Amino acid sequence: MNFKKISKPKFLLSLILLTVAGCLGNFFNLPLFFGVDFLFGSIATLIIVYLYGSVWGTLAAFVASISTYYDWGHPYAIIIFTCEALFVSLLLGRKGQSMVLLDGIYWLFIGMPLVGLFYKFAIGLPNSGVLLIALKQAVNGIFNALIASLIVNYLLTQNAKIEIKAKKFSLQETILILLVAFVFVPALTITVFNGRQVLVTIEGEIKSELEALANPLKNNLQIWYEQHSNAVQGLANIARELPPERSEKLQLSTEAIKRAYPSFMKMYVTDGEWNIIASEPTVNEV
Numbered sequence: 001m002n003f004k005k006i007s008k009p010k011f012l013l014s015l016i017l018l019t020v021a022g023c024l025g026n027f028f029n030l031p032l033f034f035g036v037d038f039l040f041g042s043i044a045t046l047i048i049v050y051l052y053g054s055v056w057g058t059l060a061a062f063v064a065s066i067s068t069y070y071d072w073g074h075p076y077a078i079i080i081f082t083c084e085a086l087f088v089s090l091l092l093g094r095k096g097q098s099m100v101l102l103d104g105i106y107w108l109f110i111g112m113p114l115v116g117l118f119y120k121f122a123i124g125l126p127n128s129g130v131l132l133i134a135l136k137q138a139v140n141g142i143f144n145a146l147i148a149s150l151i152v153n154y155l156l157t158q159n160a161k162i163e164i165k166a167k168k169f170s171l172q173e174t175i176l177i178l179l180v181a182f183v184f185v186p187a188l189t190i191t192v193f194n195g196r197q198v199l200v201t202i203e204g205e206i207k208s209e210l211e212a213l214a215n216p217l218k219n220n221l222q223i224w225y226e227q228h229s230n231a232v233q234g235l236a237n238i239a240r241e242l243p244p245e246r247s248e249k250l251q252l253s254t255e256a257i258k259r260a261y262p263s264f265m266k267m268y269v270t271d272g273e274w275n276i277i278a279s280e281p282t283v284n285e286v
Helices: 009-027 041-052 054-064 067-072 076-092 099-122 127-156 171-241 244-260
Strands: 030-033 036-038 267-270 276-280
Touching: 009 041, 009 054, 009 067, 030 171, 036 127, 041 054, 041 076, 041 099, 041 127, 054 076, 067 076, 076 099, 076 127, 099 127, 099 171, 127 171, 171 244, 171 267, 244 267, 244 276
Parallel strands: none
Antiparallel strands: 030 036, 267 276
């Protein structure tokens, strides 16, 4: 790493802006389905890997992935994304190595096993959830590496005003990037739209099932309320019709209604001055 080069204001500003872009790319993610999000932060961090080397690229990946801790509630994604930048940066300088190819190798042999290790044994997700997240993160990482390669190959290297380390891209690497782009981007787009459509369909089915389950419950509650309301109204009518000296009959009626409707914890009848003249139970059990 060339610290003299990094100390130049232009390069320092680019480093800061790309790191901020990485943070924003992870923070403003694209929700797919079932709580799975598509992140874009590694696009910027892989560009930093290419422009500034291993140390700054790895540090930027670590900083940019911190937001995943607040989104997902665990630090394991930080470790996985930081290792991705470190792996790619260490091997990228070798002749003929493609960023997309290196990123694919990382996810196949290191990234996905790390996902399985952390999400299965540390978090305790079921196998289906671990497989879904592993595939999503691998696809996400390779897609971001593809976009980063396209930006580096066809934007940065074509701009004479941007001073970056010289690296000629071979015809094979260019063809590889274009082939992956032509296959990967449409497939990913279709997958995202289909996934969101499936999510909408599942949410609609869940809503329909909940409504189907709620309607009988609502009807039962309505019947329960009407029955108990009628019982209270009946006791009120008895109390209104009986003269004060017939309080014993009112007490018997109160006890009978309480036995018939055990859902009532207590029942009592008061006079106009709020004096209790009949109750069940007759003794305060509180």
